[in-house]
Amino acid sequence: MRTLFTAAAMVLGVFGTALATEGERVQVKGEIIDTWCYFSGVMGAPESVVGSAHHTCALWCAAGGIPVGVLAEDGTVYMVLKWEGDGDVAGNTLLSVQSDVIEADGILHKRDGINYLIVEEVVANNGITNLTHEDFGVVPGFAIPKSVTGE
Amino acid sequence: MLRLLIGAVLAAVMAVPAAAEGEFAEGSQVTGWKNLAGRENALFKAKVVDVLCELTGECAEKCGAGNRHMGLVREADGKLILAAKNSQASFNGATVDLAPYCGQNVTVDGLLVGDPAVAPTKVYQVFAVQREGSDKWAKTKRWTRTWKRNNPEADGKKGPWFRHDPAVAAEIGRRGWLGLGAEADKTFIEEFY
Numbered sequence: 001m002r003t004l005f006t007a008a009a010m011v012l013g014v015f016g017t018a019l020a021t022e023g024e025r026v027q028v029k030g031e032i033i034d035t036w037c038y039f040s041g042v043m044g045a046p047e048s049v050v051g052s053a054h055h056t057c058a059l060w061c062a063a064g065g066i067p068v069g070v071l072a073e074d075g076t077v078y079m080v081l082k083w084e085g086d087g088d089v090a091g092n093t094l095l096s097v098q099s100d101v102i103e104a105d106g107i108l109h110k111r112d113g114i115n116y117l118i119v120e121e122v123v124a125n126n127g128i129t130n131l132t133h134e135d136f137g138v139v140p141g142f143a144i145p146k147s148v149t150g151e
Numbered sequence: 152m153l154r155l156l157i158g159a160v161l162a163a164v165m166a167v168p169a170a171a172e173g174e175f176a177e178g179s180q181v182t183g184w185k186n187l188a189g190r191e192n193a194l195f196k197a198k199v200v201d202v203l204c205e206l207t208g209e210c211a212e213k214c215g216a217g218n219r220h221m222g223l224v225r226e227a228d229g230k231l232i233l234a235a236k237n238s239q240a241s242f243n244g245a246t247v248d249l250a251p252y253c254g255q256n257v258t259v260d261g262l263l264v265g266d267p268a269v270a271p272t273k274v275y276q277v278f279a280v281q282r283e284g285s286d287k288w289a290k291t292k293r294w295t296r297t298w299k300r301n302n303p304e305a306d307g308k309k310g311p312w313f314r315h316d317p318a319v320a321a322e323i324g325r326r327g328w329l330g331l332g333a334e335a336d337k338t339f340i341e342e343f344y
Contacts (some may be wrong), residue, residue, distance in 0.1 A: 022205065028229065036235050036244075039265040039274055041188035046269050055330035057242070059322055060313040064294065065244030067235050067274075068219050077270070081203045081220060087211060088218035090246040092318040097329045109206040112230045113272025116206055128330045137343055142327045144336075145314065149344040 005067045015064055023107035028117060030072035031101050032094065034058040035079065038069070048139050051099055051130030056143040065090040070102070070117060078108070078117035087121075101126040179260050181278050188266035189273055196283075197223035197232070197259060199252040206232060213224075214253035217297065221249040223275065232263075235274040241311050243294035245277050254279060256283040 015095040034057060036042070037049040043057065048072065062068050068089065083089050103124040109116040138144055166237035181192055194236035202222040202273060223232045234245035238261075258281040265273035279288040298316070299306040305315040313319060327336040 012321065023207070037276070038268045039235070040276075041186070041266060042184075052329040052331055052335075055326075056323065056328050059319050060242040060316075061244075063313070064242040065217065065246040066242065067244070075269075079158065079220070081206070081208075087203050087209065088215060090215070090218050090220050090244060095318055095322045096325075098322075106242055108197050111206060112232075114231075114233055114274075115271075116202065118203075118207070131331075133329050133339060138328065144340070148328070149340050151344055 021109060023109045024120065025105070026108045026117075027103070027105055027123075028070055028072060028078055028108075029101070029103045030070040030076075030078070032058075032080075032097050032099060033069050033071045033077070034061040034066060034098075035069040035077060036061055036066045038071070038077070043139050044136075045099055048132065048136045049107060052128055053132035053136040053139045055099045055128065056138065057140060059095055062094050063065070063092055068094045068098075070104070070119075076115060078115045081109075081116050082118040084122060091092035097122075097125065099128045101129050173263060175263075181260060181262055184262060184276070187262065187264045187276075188269070189264055191263040191273065192259045193263045193275065194258065195223075196226040196256065197224070199249050199254065199257050200224055200231070201253065202231070202233065214250050215246070217247040217250045219246065219250075220244075221246050223248075223249075223277075226256075226324075233274045234277050235264075236276040237294055238276070238278040238296055239292050241295065242313055245275075245291065247294045248277065248280070248291035249287075252280060252282065257281060259281070260288070275332050298307035 031050060033050050038046055043049050068080050080089055083093055086093055102122050104119045105121045105123055107118040172307055173193055175193040175195045179192035179194040200222045201214035202220045205222060219265040221234045223234055225232055234249055237243050237245045237248045259277050260279045261275055261277040264276055279289050279290050281288045298312050308315045327333050329335050329339060
C-alpha cells in the first residue's frame with residue numbers, strides 16, 4: 001500500500017500543484033486563537049488557552065510564526081492562510097485581531113483532516129468576548145511581567 | 152523571566168511520559184516535550200511546500216521566505232502535514248526554518264501533536280531537517296537568530312525576544328495584557344496579584 005502511495009505522490013510531485021482546488025465559499029464566525037497551544041496542550045487545557053487569559057501568549061505565538069486559527073462555536077478550527085488579500089500571515093499580520101471574535105467570508109480548503117481558510121473579508125469584529133482571565137488568570141502565569149504586577 | 156520560561160517548559164517536557172509509537176516513529180531521535188497531547192515521534196521523507204501555494208496555486212518566491220505557513224507533503228502517503236512549530240522553546244513557528252528548503256525533498260525528524268478530541272488531525276513540530284543527498288541534519292533553531300537580525304534595536308536587551316519585540320509591545324500598548332484595555336488590566340492586577 002505504501003508503495004502505491006509513494007508512486008502517487010511522485011506523480012503529484014512532478015505536476016506540483018496538481019492538488020490545488022477551487023475551495024468552498026464559507027461564512028465563518030469564531031475566535032482568533034493560537035493553534036499550537038490549543039492543539040498541543042503545552043500550556044494547559046484547551047479552555048484555558050483561548051480568550052483574555054491567553055491573549056498575551058497568543059500575541060507571542062502569532063509573532064513567532066505559529067499558525068493562527070479561527071475557533072468556531074462548534075469546535076471546528078480553521079487555519080488561516082490568507083487575510084484580506086495578504087498571504088504573509090506567519091508573523092505580525094494578525095496581531096491586532098488576536099483573541100477577537102470575528103465573522104468572515106472566505107474560501108475553505110480541506111486537506112488531510114485540516115481546514116485551511118482564506119479570509120477574503122472580515123464582515124464583523126466583536127472584539128474579545130471570551131473573558132477567560134476571570135477563571136484562569138493569565139496563561140502562562142508569567143505572561144504579565146513582575147515589573148508590571150508588582151510581585 | 153528566562154528561568155521562569157525554562158522552568159515552565161521543563162515542567163511540560165518532564166511531566167507525563169506519554170510517547171506514542173506512531174507509524175513513522177522508527178529512527179526518530181526526538182526525546183523531549185513528553186507532555187504534548189497525542190505526542191507521536193515521526194521521521195519521514197517529504198517535499199517542503201508553502202501551504203497556500205500547495206492548496207490554491209498562489210505561490211510566492213522562496214515559499215514566502217518565512218512569512219507563509221509551511222507544510223510537508225509526505226512521500227509515503229502524499230499527505231500534507233502542517234508544520235506548526237520548530238524545536239525552540241520560546242513561541243517559535245516552523246516557517247523560518249523550513250522556507251530555505253522550499254520545493255526540496257528532505258527528511259524531517261519531529262513530533263506529530265494533537266489530541267484527537269480537539270484536533271481532527273495532528274500538526275507537526277519539526278526538530279531537524281536533512282536535505283536529500285546530504286548526511287547532515289540541521290536543527291530547527293533559526294527563528295531567534297533571524298529575529299535578532301531583523302530587530303537590532305531590540306536585541307541585547309535583558310530577557311527573551313517576546314519581551315522586546317516591537318510589534319508585540321505595540322499591541323500590548325494598544326490593548327493591554329488581556330486585550331481588554333488598560334482599565335481591565337489595572338483591575339485584574341489589583342485583584343489577582
